[in-house]
Amino acid sequence: MIAQKRVFSGIQPSGRLHVGNYVGAMRKMISLQDEYYCIYGIVDYHAMTVRFDPKEMEESIFDCAVDYMAAGIDPTKSVLMVQSTVSQHTELAWILNTITPISWLLRVPTFKEKRQQNPDYVNMGLLDYPVLMASDIIVYKAEVVPVGDDQLPHLELTREIVRRFNSLFGYTFPEPKAMLGEVTRILGLDGNFKMSKSLDNCIYLDESKDEIWKKLSTAVTDVRRKRKTDPGNPEDCNIFTMHKAFSKKGDIDYCAHECCVAGIGCLDCKKILLENMYKELEPIQKKRHELSCNREHVYDILKQGQKRAEEIAVETMSDVHAKIGVKSFH
Ligand code: SF4
Numbered sequence: 001m002i003a004q005k006r007v008f009s010g011i012q013p014s015g016r017l018h019v020g021n022y023v024g025a026m027r028k029m030i031s032l033q034d035e036y037y038c039i040y041g042i043v044d045y046h047a048m049t050v051r052f053d054p055k056e057m058e059e060s061i062f063d064c065a066v067d068y069m070a071a072g073i074d075p076t077k078s079v080l081m082v083q084s085t086v087s088q089h090t091e092l093a094w095i096l097n098t099i100t101p102i103s104w105l106l107r108v109p110t111f112k113e114k115r116q117q118n119p120d121y122v123n124m125g126l127l128d129y130p131v132l133m134a135s136d137i138i139v140y141k142a143e144v145v146p147v148g149d150d151q152l153p154h155l156e157l158t159r160e161i162v163r164r165f166n167s168l169f170g171y172t173f174p175e176p177k178a179m180l181g182e183v184t185r186i187l188g189l190d191g192n193f194k195m196s197k198s199l200d201n202c203i204y205l206d207e208s209k210d211e212i213w214k215k216l217s218t219a220v221t222d223v224r225r226k227r228k229t230d231p232g233n234p235e236d237c238n239i240f241t242m243h244k245a246f247s248k249k250g251d252i253d254y255c256a257h258e259c260c261v262a263g264i265g266c267l268d269c270k271k272i273l274l275e276n277m278y279k280e281l282e283p284i285q286k287k288r289h290e291l292s293c294n295r296e297h298v299y300d301i302l303k304q305g306q307k308r309a310e311e312i313a314v315e316t317m318s319d320v321h322a323k324i325g326v327k328s329f330h
Helices: 019-031 054-071 088-097 102-106 109-117 124-138 149-169 209-217 238-246 249-260 266-292 295-324
Strands: 006-011 037-042 079-082 144-147 177-180
Touching: 006 019, 006 124, 019 054, 019 144, 019 238, 037 054, 037 295, 054 079, 054 266, 054 295, 079 295, 088 124, 088 295, 102 124, 102 149, 109 124, 109 149, 124 149, 144 149, 149 177, 209 266, 238 249, 238 266, 249 266, 266 295
Parallel strands: 006 037, 006 144, 037 079, 144 177
Antiparallel strands: none
């Protein structure tokens, strides 16, 4: 039997998942489950690089696990685990820290962004985040990482760290490759910035149809289309990008054509999107409700995930220890 390549991907338990998370990485993660050995992590230590409330953390981890499973991560196929329960993530991160030049971290775009967003909370973890991310991936010797395109600089840094480790201590880790989803990024309702909880521009996976409509109906479209009688430019419209993520070809073609000839207004176009988006979200919401009512079952799955993840991580660390010359007397 040919060994399956390993996949790792993580999502921070930093609040409810939104359709940007779902389209950007999660759909891809779901589709990979039959072909690869997938390890999906709820990366709680990453969520500590910004101010957080410990009381909310536990609930956020639970919610994140429920979101993953409701959306289609199947724990009988994939490993679903919580980062902090497998201590090898942070152990390996320390070792990688010792071979990672600070200059590599200072040039990471998200560090610059977060530094600007939280000037009074520029902590070491914020700078070091990509090293922990590298560790999350390579502690499982993962070869494939489904990511949104905004994560590409982080993955490139992981590859650089891997090359450096392998050249210093001998081949240990494969260089992981990015796998992008078909629609890599949908912007927030403002049509300007990435969908993000902190920017309050999201549609959440658990929102009712009415709530989604309230948001969609006021969402920014092609800014040059001022009136219904103006022809629009679908390719410059974030609503059309959402159509490409949620609608079937017939509706996508119809909206594109009617937009270009001013045949439909933006509200009509958004109504079609609403129906298609909610068709996909409704079963996820039902499953989410069932899982939320069964806490023990969710915790059991996370415990099993921890066990399966640890088996691989322990093996990797024994290889790493041997390579760097520590713990040989254990
Ligand atoms: Fe965007 Fe649709 Fe309006 Fe065209 S009709 S600008 S695609 S919302």
